[in-house]
Amino acid sequence: MSGITTGVTDVHAHVLLPSLHAEVERRAPEGVAEAAALDLRRNGAESQAVSGPMVGARVPKLTSVAERLAAMDAQGVERQWVSASPNHFYPWAPEGLGVWIASEANRLIAEHVAQAPDRLTGLGLVPLQHPSRILECLDDAVLGRGLAGVEISSFAGDVELSDERLEPFWARAEELGAVVFLHPFGCSLDERLDRFYLANTVGQPAENAVALSHLIFAGVLDRHPGLKIVAAHGGGYLPFAIGRSDRAWRVRPEAQKCEHLPSTYLRKLWFDTVVHDPAALRQLVDVAGESQVVLGSDFPFDMGLDDPVAFVGEAGLPADVAQRILSGNAEALLETRVRA
Structure with missing residues (x-):
């Protein structure tokens, strides 16, 4: 790709925070070791052996703003929304550590994007596994650090996105006009996906579909219609099998907790283009x-x-639709956010 089309915005780009990981390792070595064992169980040794060198080769692009900007120029991208690589979620972290991780990630991401504010927009973190502490971390990200919103996983521990304890979070995110970027980390199917890289190729789309279904069927989008939720990986399987959700809503009383057909809520969510198939x-x-x-x-x-x-x-x-995907839709998402 040569040159940059004005306004082209990539909403799904990651950063690594090595100093944060080192400090977590120092504070909670047993937790880090247990999490590594879980990753190995979920992904399998063969995939882990490939992923390590793959990530290692990309560390410069994940940490250096200069390397990032050069890569963006080569892709024809004017702006990136930068979010932490999901291995920084630490869903196992106890309350105090979890809050510190989110706050430190917010600080480091803000410092990263501040090196090129005309090209980079930051998304922070919140400790999803500790609903009672999320609001302060959301405010820290958006009001304290000037980030555009936060990134969350599809679940954390016993917290699903339909959890009533998250209601204050959804209300505050709506009030702030903050982007909530949904990016799974790990899959509850565990060892069933531990070969052939299924933990990623099947696990990520499945997690997106489950998480979005929790939001839809629980009525979260009815109660908070102004939410700006952006789903990674095109929303996973859900947009391509939404007819089954509509059927359940029509015939199953336990699936009627939302006010309208599930398919109608897809037009209240946003989806990135990481679907790997032009037809998709x-x-x-x-x-x-x-x-x-x-x-x-x-x-x-x-x-x-x-x-x-x-x-x-x-x-x-059509050219006008492509242009909206490349730039206009992302710009519109940021227009009404509250700024620090």
Whole structure:
């Protein structure tokens, strides 16, 4: 890709925070060791052996702003929304440590994007596993650090996104106009996905579908219609099998906790373009709407899009729709946020 199309925004790009990880390792070595064992069990030794060198080769792009900007220029991307690599979620962390991790991540991400504020927008973290402490971390990210919102996982411990304890979080995120970027970390299917890289290829789309279904069926989007939730990986399987959810809503009383057909809520969510198939991108635009799809790459990991701008072009969408995906929709998401 040569040159930059004005306004092209990649909403799905990651940063590594080595100093944070080192401090967590110092404070809670047993927790880190247990988490590593869980990762190995979930992913399998073969995938772990490949992933280590893959991430290692990408550390410069994940940590250096200069390397990041050079890669963006090569992709034709003007702006990135930078979020922590999901291995920084630490869902096992106890309350005090979990709050510190979120606050420190917010500080480090703010410092990273401040090196190129005209090119980078930051998303912070909250300790999803500790609902009673989320509001202070959300406020720290948005009001204290000037970040555009926060990144969350599909679940953390016993906390699903339908959990009533998260109601204050959704209300505050709506009030602030903050972006909530949903990016899974880990999959509850565990060892069933421990070979063939299924933990990623199947696990990530499954986790997205489960998490979004919790939000929809629990009525979270009815109670908080102004939420700005952006789902990574095109929302996983849900947009492509939403008819089954609609059928359940029609025939099963326990699936009728939301006010409308589940498919209608796809037009109240946003989805990135990391779907790897131009036909799937066209279908995503069809079911969610041309205003609800935003450019993403999963930068700079191997399961991301190497040339995200070209990928949108391959879908053969009308020029005005492609332009909205490349820039306009992301810009609109940030227009009404409260700034620090």
